[in-house]
Amino acid sequence: MKLLSVGLTGVNQDVTMRLQKDCCSLMHEGFRIAVDEMSRGKYTFIGCNIVEGELSFRNYERVKDSLKNYVAKIVADFILGNEEKVLVHRLIERNYHYFSKEEQKIIYENSLKLLNDSSCCLIQDFSAGARRNRIVTRLMEYLDNHHELVVDGFVQFRLKDYRDGLAQVVDKAVDDLMLDLEYQEFIRVLRYFINVQEPQMEETHVIIYGASSFKLLDGKGKSIDNQYLDSFDAQYSEEINYQDLLITALIAVAPHHVVLHNPRSQGTSDLIRTIKSIFENRVMVCTGCELCSSESVFHNIDRD
Secondary structure, eight states: EEEEEEEEOOOOOOHHHHHHHHHHHHHTOOOEEOOOOOOTTTTTEEEEEESSOOOOHHHHHHHHHHHHHHHHHHHHHIIIIHHHHHHHHHHHHHHHHHHHHHHHHHHHHHHHHHHHHOOOOSSSTTTHHHHHHHHHHHHHHTTTOOOOOOOHHHHHOHHHHHHHHHHHHHHHHHHHHHHHHHHHHHHHHHHHHHHHHSSSSSEEEEEETTEEEEEETTTTSOOGGGGTTTTHTTTTTTTTTTHHHHHHHHHOOOOOOOEEEEETTOOOHHHHHHHHHHGGGGEEOOOTTTTTTTSSSOOHHHHH
């Protein structure tokens, strides 16, 4: 007697094998469940049939409840492990077809990273675990009233909020790509500017003091003349942050060589990456010297 049937596009041996393994656990209760496969159009239906055991109404309900639980968890894992990637790919092709193939690939890979990032709070209750629990619950509800499940149709018509969540993740991956492209263009322009302008000095030491202050020294260890910094202080506003000011000061000085001290200060990784991107092989990172531990007066850009 057939109890449940699951329709998948193509053949997935992992689903069949997991279902066979789970059904074996019912043997100690006196039931043997046979799992078979049958092709119907583009679908392969995996069926669960009782072939041995006394099947009273009470036993039937108990066995079916066990099978529903098995199937719900297996299908949920199948959706997250297989269908989710297909859905993300389709969203990108449909909504962002105007991006190049290479850019679409980046969006796809970044979308999957966001989906697998447990610390990502883009959408409430959309972690891998939360998605699985939600899908399992929906599957159990569906199987309460149906003996046959076609996974494609279930995802399309019963998991709209899940698909909407995937669309939001893809949108975030697109936003991240656009920001990165803008950043690369920003770096390209500044790099060009640095390469064509006349250097103001041979060497500049950048001493970084945490996330809100810095000091610039010339090659002899003297503070760089305020002529490079005073104009920026005068124009300082809430819109100009610490990183902007330091980058602007360095570009004004345009040294042949930039030596970074205290590069591992908390909250400065993006700043260091930007400096290296702009000045490229002109940058040297100090591994430790007296300047790195200096407590001398520094140029502070904090504002009360």
